[in-house]
Amino acid sequence: xxxxxxxxxxxxxxxxxxxxxxxxxxxxxxxxxxxxxxxxxxxxxxxxxxxxxxxxxxxxxxxxxxxxxxxxx
Numbered sequence: 001x002x003x004x005x006x007x008x009x010x011x012x013x014x015x016x017x018x019x020x021x022x023x024x025x026x027x028x029x030x031x032x033x034x035x036x037x038x039x040x041x042x043x044x045x046x047x048x049x050x051x052x053x054x055x056x057x058x059x060x061x062x063x064x065x066x067x068x069x070x071x072x073x
Contacts, residue, residue, distance in 0.1 A: 001030050008036070018043040 028035040
C-alpha cells in the first residue's frame with residue numbers, strides 16, 4: 001500500500017475502523033491502489049453513508065415527528 005493511500009485512510013476514522021473490521025481489504029489495497037474507490041463504496045454501504053441513506057433517515061425522522069405531533073393533538 002502506498003504512503004499516499006495510507007495517509008488517506010488514516011485521515012478518516014471511519015475508513016480506518018472499516019479496514020480493521022474488514023481486513024480482506026488490506027490484500028486488495030496492497031495489490032492495486034485503484035481498489036480504493038471500491039473500498040470507499042463498500043464502507044459507505046456498510047455504514048449507511050450514501051446520500052439515499054441520509055434521505056431515508058431524514059424522512060423517517062420527519063415521520064416520527066409527525067406521528068408524535070399527531071399523538072399530542
